[in-house]
Amino acid sequence: MPSDFIREIVAVHVAEGNQVHTRFPPEPNGYLHIGHAKSICLNFGIAREFGGICNLRYDDTNPTKEEVEYVDSIFEDVRWLIGGWADHCLGLKPKGKTPDTMTVEGKSDFYLAPVTGGASTKVGQTSSLPPSSGEKVRDRQDACPTLEPFYASDYFDQLYQYAVALLKKAKAYVCDLSSEDMDKYRGVPDRPGKDSPFRNRSIGENLDLFTRMKNGEFPDGACTLRAKIDMASPNIWLRDPVLYRIRHAEHHHTGGKWRIYPMYDFAHCLSDYLEGITHSICTLEFEVHRPLYDWILENLDLPRPLPHQYEFARLSLGYTVMSKRKLMQLVNDGLVSGWDDPRMPTISGLRRRGVTASALRAFAYHIGITKYNGLTDVAVLEHAIREDLNQHALRRLVVLRPTKVVLTNFPEGKTEELDATNNPEDPNAGTRKVPFSRVLYIEQDDFTETPPPKYFRLRPGGEVRLKYAYIIRCDKVVKDASGRIVELHCTADLDSKSGGPNSGRKVKGTIHWVSAAQAIEAEVRLYDRLFTVPEPDAAGDFKQHLNSRSLEVVTAKCEPGLKDAKSELRYQFERLGYFCLDSGHQPSTTSHQLVFIRTITLRDAWAKEAQKA
RNA sequence: UGCCCGAUGGUGUAACGGUAGCACAGCAGACUCUGGAUCUGUUUGUCAUGGUUCAAAUCCAUGUCGGGCAGCCA
Numbered sequence: 144m145p146s147d148f149i150r151e152i153v154a155v156h157v158a159e160g161n162q163v164h165t166r167f168p169p170e171p172n173g174y175l176h177i178g179h180a181k182s183i184c185l186n187f188g189i190a191r192e193f194g195g196i197c198n199l200r201y202d203d204t205n206p207t208k209e210e211v212e213y214v215d216s217i218f219e220d221v222r223w224l225i226g227g228w229a230d231h232c233l234g235l236k237p238k239g240k241t242p243d244t245m246t247v248e249g250k251s252d253f254y255l256a257p258v259t260g261g262a263s264t265k266v267g268q269t270s271s272l273p274p275s276s277g278e279k280v281r282d283r284q285d286a287c288p289t290l291e292p293f294y295a296s297d298y299f300d301q302l303y304q305y306a307v308a309l310l311k312k313a314k315a316y317v318c319d320l321s322s323e324d325m326d327k328y329r330g331v332p333d334r335p336g337k338d339s340p341f342r343n344r345s346i347g348e349n350l351d352l353f354t355r356m357k358n359g360e361f362p363d364g365a366c367t368l369r370a371k372i373d374m375a376s377p378n379i380w381l382r383d384p385v386l387y388r389i390r391h392a393e394h395h396h397t398g399g400k401w402r403i404y405p406m407y408d409f410a411h412c413l414s415d416y417l418e419g420i421t422h423s424i425c426t427l428e429f430e431v432h433r434p435l436y437d438w439i440l441e442n443l444d445l446p447r448p449l450p451h452q453y454e455f456a457r458l459s460l461g462y463t464v465m466s467k468r469k470l471m472q473l474v475n476d477g478l479v480s481g482w483d484d485p486r487m488p489t490i491s492g493l494r495r496r497g498v499t500a501s502a503l504r505a506f507a508y509h510i511g512i513t514k515y516n517g518l519t520d521v522a523v524l525e526h527a528i529r530e531d532l533n534q535h536a537l538r539r540l541v542v543l544r545p546t547k548v549v550l551t552n553f554p555e556g557k558t559e560e561l562d563a564t565n566n567p568e569d570p571n572a573g574t575r576k577v578p579f580s581r582v583l584y585i586e587q588d589d590f591t592e593t594p595p596p597k598y599f600r601l602r603p604g605g606e607v608r609l610k611y612a613y614i615i616r617c618d619k620v621v622k623d624a625s626g627r628i629v630e631l632h633c634t635a636d637l638d639s640k641s642g643g644p645n646s647g648r649k650v651k652g653t654i655h656w657v658s659a660a661q662a663i664e665a666e667v668r669l670y671d672r673l674f675t676v677p678e679p680d681a682a683g684d685f686k687q688h689l690n691s692r693s694l695e696v697v698t699a700k701c702e703p704g705l706k707d708a709k710s711e712l713r714y715q716f717e718r719l720g721y722f723c724l725d726s727g728h729q730p731s732t733t734s735h736q737l738v739f740i741r742t743i744t745l746r747d748a749w750a751k752e753a754q755k756a
Numbered sequence: 757u758g759c760c761c762g763a764u765g766g767u768g769u770a771a772c773g774g775u776a777g778c779a780c781a782g783c784a785g786a787c788u789c790u791g792g793a794u795c796u797g798u799u800u801g802u803c804a805u806g807g808u809u810c811a812a813a814u815c816c817a818u819g820u821c822g823g824g825c826a827g828c829c830a
Contacts, residue, residue: 146770147769169830170829172829202830204830205829207829208829208830321828326826326827329826330826331758332758332759332825332826333757333758336826363828364828367828376759377759378758378760378825379758379759379826380825380826382826385827387828389828404828406827406829406830407829407830411830427762427823427824428823428824429824430760430761430825431759431760431761431824432825433760454761456823461767467830509779509780510769511768511770513762513768513769514761514762515761515763515769515823516761516822516823517767517769519768520767520768520780520781522780522781523767523779523780523781525780526780527780529792533792533793538790567790567792597791599791600791608789610789610790611789641789646789650789652789653788653790655790715790715792717790718790718791718792720792745790745792745793746791746792746793747791747792748792749791752791
């Protein structure tokens with residue numbers, strides 16, 4: 144079980160006999176990325192470890208930036224990530240439900256209870272491999288018939304009433320200052336601001352003005368509702384922050400009902416309160432907002448226990464960018480194929496790439512939770528991916544860049560069926576048959592006429608074992624007029640067959656191969672990291688550091704059984720890497736029936752050795 | 757030059773006044789019909805200076821460096 148400073152706080156809270164209730168509150172203005180995955184694993188992990196619930200809530204208070212496409216993708220990504228791990232902790236609510244009015248300690252109050260979404264969300268997989276990776280939620284009704292995530296926008300009525308309550312206590316006011324003037328009045332961090340000339344309007348006048356704001360009597364920007372705190376505070380966020388602004392805009396969830404929309408600071412703490420959140424966990428940049436979070440709740444004189452905010456460092460990953468703005472730029476500029484491009488650090492991109500949810504969770508576990516802003520080495524992610532895939536991936540023989548081999552002493556027309564292990568890490572995975580015949584393909588890299596030191600693959604006059612088959616010796620290199628290798632003539636040691644009585648003879652190298660007659664072709668997309676430098680957004684335009692070779696497409700020769708490859712399975716093409724079917728692939732885009740994506744290469748000790756030379 | 761937060765090997769993290777540990781990466785070796793996996797060994801660290809204490813990564817002070825805050829974004 145992971146341990147960090149936030150879990151320590153939660154543990155104390157639980158030891159005192161309290162329930163834990165967290166929430167994951169994304170704004171639906173883009174796709175979720177691996178940084179969100181860190182937050183999801185934290186919030187749902189805490190709920191899971193301490194017997195609590197974690198609500199999924201859209202923080203949708205800005206209608207001009209949010210879209211239903213993002214609402215849907217977020218729900219899908221969250222369910223995929225926590226599937227088989229924390230479904231039972233997922234807090235949802237009945238469709239269309241808004242907060243109940245209740246009385247606590249003689250005070251009128253609002254509350255919206257969660258329903259744990261486990262069974263009803265149809266994400267019940269327990270394996271680390273998702274049954275339908277990357278399948279879009281095309282029909283929102285279908286995805287979850289009776290339950291849905293929480294929406295901050297479902298609280299607009301209550302939020303409005305809380306604002307009125309503040310107004311009645313003379314703790315807020317309607318301010319007519321333009322945005323530019325407000326900037327001037329705010330002052331700068333080391334100089335106090337000055338009071339707005341509208342700061343001391345009467346309660347009656349404020350109430351009237353706020354009502355008229357709500358009724359849409361003023362244009363965008365004409366005025367705002369502000370908290371009356373302290374224009375001289377050293378904390379900028381306490382200098383009479385804006386609570387409501389006017390936006391004559393259609394909202395993806397509330398439609399045309401509202402002309403005023405609450406700001407994050409006002410909506411977030413109260414949404415937490417409404418849902419009975421105990422620990423409101425966010426990233427470090429909100430640390431300076433915490434006094435405001437507390438101020439709003441405290442000054443409303445609420446009857447139930449108040450939520451508290453805790454902050455941790457967001458994820459920075461080497462060789463990638465994380466901000467939604469930059470990711471959106473990559474999408475909009477056509478630099479990648481979409482939010483789910485396999486090179487994107489988005490959850491949907493990683494999923495399409497073949498990364499499993501359990502690998503992502505393992506990654507989140509390994510990086511930990513602190514308040515230190517560091518840069519996490521991608522090697523940690525890559526290790527988590529390989530470790531997970533190594534356990535589950537089915538081994539298959541595929542040649543990415545073929546060189547033809549003719550076994551001159553093997554009978555023409557003869558085909559043998561050889562036994563091959565499906566997964567040496569998992570005896571239950573069994574074996575399969577692969578055809579072997581006179582003409583084969585091997586990897587171009589597995590033969591050279593000029594072997595460097597320690598090269599122990601095939602060379603003229605040298606021997607290698609063909610995995611699961613025979614030891615062969617290269618007798619002759621056949622070239623065309625331009626000197627390009629056309630084929631290799633080899634002889635097989637027919638006494639060396641794998642599993643046979645005389646198979647014990649050792650040779651230095653073992654290589655993979657595919658029988659030419661039975662081979663099937665597939666398009667294989669070899670993805671590499673998107674950027675060439677560890678910190679693409681450190682300075683200047685991050686797009687300058689795009690890796691021009693982040694995608695290479697080859698036509699590979701595959702063992703015939705791969706025609707039945709399944710998108711929910713993961714494959715290891717032996718000695719090459721981990722691959723999966725492209726779930727985002729549209730059949731019309733290629734002449735090949737099969738399209739594989741390389742999730743990640745195998746660790747390659749030879750590449751390191753070769754580099755030394 | 758205001759306020760808030762942070763600093764432990766190359767990287768990320770643990771140690772909660774009492775032996776600085778783990779993971780990744782690196783290096784060396786064993787094993788291997790995947791140069792994968794596995795196994796073994798191993799290099800490298802408490803930002804600085806003072807103070808408190810029998811004892812400080814930990815507490816205090818000062819400094820240095822890094823991050824955040826001046827949207828009617830979240």
